[in-house]
Amino acid sequence: MKNFLKGLVDIKHWKKKTKITWVIVLIVIAACIVLSFLKPSEADMKAMASPEMQEMIKADESSSRKRVTVTYNSLIIVNYCSFSTSGAKEITERYVGFVGKAFQADEGFGKFAGQMVNYTYRMLGCGENILHGAKLTLFLTTASTLIGVILGTLLALGKISKNKILSKACSAYIFFFRGTPLMIQLFVIYYTLPAVFGFAWRDLFSAADTQAVYKGAFIAALIAYGLNSGAYCAEIVRAAIQSIEKGQHEAAKALGLSYSKTMRLIIIPQSVRRMVPPICNEFIMMLKDASLVFAISLMDITTISKNIMTSEISYIVFLPALVIYLIITAFFTWIFNAIEKKFSLYE
């Protein structure tokens, strides 16, 4: 860690390629900061509404049934504001704010830009808590992969252990969770268990918490995804452990190491490098499987984009969705590559 930090400070000895990358990154960040200061303020955007719309907003203030929806989305360098009314006579006004000016965005490129900002904002789950959009996808995937790796290591050790009962139990677990679809496991944990045992996931949180229903559903999802991922990771870990040459076991034994020490100090560290690529694979699969949470009323990137498609009859919504997924995958592939590199010093 210390060496790494030293290397970072010592810019003169950086590789040329790294230098160029960092310069580009810094320029982009600086540009974003400048642009974010230049974009119009929320109040300015809201003042853009036509006089007719302003009147309706005013009328709403004293009404018990409000009619105008004001949407304000701010995404680092641009912001988007729309006013819409529901009902038979539908009026919508859209504005996009960029570099100190608000543009009308009802048709042409402005409309496209506005839609992109609005869709990206909704898919990222901005302005909502962690259980929405990209945040949910990320949180659920990382948490369940972590649970999966830990659970999987234990299961793998159990499966290859000499204790017959333990070995059979772990095999049965793996067989069950790999042999049934994740969606049905999710249904069973969220719908069937509470119905059979008479509890509600929501009751895990305080009744006053309006988000309790999502939190409850998330806990159920986390359990289902964690248990499922554990079964897949178990096989990955087992394969990696068993791929280490027998000679290593024998050498450890000859040195007088106990079984647990052999595993902890010799075998598992060597097998980690072999686990990383398949676990990265499992992670990416999980990332895409996260969209199954639509079944228990949670909204991830895929579900939100599908919703937008049906409600706005717009197919361009999938473009920002693809970009968001690619960015997430690129980031985690990079992390997994770094882990793999770190552990390859044994080979």
Added chain:
Amino acid sequence: MKKMTRVISAIGAMVMSAALLAGCGNSKGAADAGSSAAADSAAVESTYDLTGVTLMSDGVLSVGCEVGYPPFEDFADDGTTPIGYDIDIITEVARRLGLEVNIINTAWDGIFAGIDNNYDVVCSACTITAERQESMAFSTPYISNYQAVILKAGDTKEITSFNDLDGMTVAVQKETTSDELISDYKSTGTIDVEIVANEKILSCFTQLDNGEIDAVCVDSTVADGYLAKNPDKYVYAYKDETEAEQFGVAIGLQNTALKEAIDWALAEMEADGFIQETYDYWFGQAE
């Protein structure tokens, strides 16, 4: 030799499982849809002139339908025959036009995108809205529907308008008019409500059973069907009589000849009491 035995036994196993599967297929036979009103008599001579009507395949009206919204559309106990109010109506429409009917089960998401691509019309409890009318045509309405709020039996909360849902957690079926209505109440800031949007209406009622949510907002017609089947599980809390919604058959904008044909059949069915009779069968006498 040992290898040979293995190959033979593998082939044997495959043949056996194929035979088993084939056995399953045969058990279907004559499925009784259990529907009273659907006319099963042979296609009558239609008095309507169908020239100019374009269909995906000649003599067959292909109907897109999200089967799984009882009592409008659901699978009969055999699991393959679609039954329900919509199915009866559209089957009778096709019969009066001298057409066969082909129900295509499809997901609700993107159901309208399939018109003229996968099927001719959509008959799946579709509310006629101004927004939808921009991209598709609708037949004359064949049923009126209201928005309703359902609570768990024993819940004594009094609900006299949607404003009373303030602070509650309400489940709706995704992308339905109930979803739009409650979302609108929320996005305009009228009330503060947590909306749980589910793919299937059944999920909403299961969540109500399990105590995950406080109320379900749903089409009154669907609520009627659920309450008739489970009278001691749920209670009717509120029905918004002020805004009626009407269901129609969705047709491609260009297909005006087909729209005229369907309108003609619906008018005839209204006139001779078929629609009322079918309504009474699926939703009970009271209306």
